[in-house]
């Protein structure tokens with residue numbers, strides 16, 4: 090049975106959506122251990138890097154508006170399938186699994202000396218929200234919301250411009266397309282963490298971070314994503 094037909098079939102609660110073996114969540118340990126997370130990564134944009142430097146060439150040339158980027162996986166193979174199944178087919182068990190993984194990542198980030206005043210999930214445009222019925226990024230924050238006191242702010246930023254899908258555009262076109270896409274309300278936080286599902290060139294997160302930094306009292310902005318996609322333009 091293929092991956093998508095397995096998903097649409099009735100999956101017994103305790104089995105892996107990838108291999109159908111027994112699993113605590115909907116992904117078993119064996120499949121989990123095959124997920125790729127290349128190290129080291131650029132401290133600034135989480136792109137895999139080699140060598141001695143902490144940053145990739147791109148960030149050394151043009152640092153993004155956010156300070157640090159944290160991610161869990163490379164966007165490829167089974168992870169790409171799982172994210173698509175969650176995002177476009179609303180597979181809640183996968184969202185729940187990812188939500189636990191993001192909670193662990195968040196815990197490890199704040200166990201260093203970094204503390205945030207709020208988490209801001211990447212907003213969807215009204216049209217996309219109406220079409221999809223939910224913001225998948227917000228669902229990824231379910232476990233963090235349940236287990237911590239951090240403010241998850243969904244009211245202070247809005248996506249006011251409906252952009253065309255950025256995946257077909259090169260980095261320059263992406264930057265143009267996303268420019269002015271967000272509006273922000275005053276916020277009194279100093280340090281925030283922006284969250285999105287997948288980061289490719291980072292143009293959406295960069296535009297959101299730079300809009301917030303320019304228009305509010307926020308001084309420091311990091312980003313956390315489920316996966317980092319290889320931009321074919323990098």
Ligand SMILES: [Zn+2]
Nearest residue numbers: 105108117120
């Ligand atoms: Zn499995």
Ligand SMILES: [Zn+2]
Nearest residue numbers: 131134145148
């Ligand atoms: Zn970088």
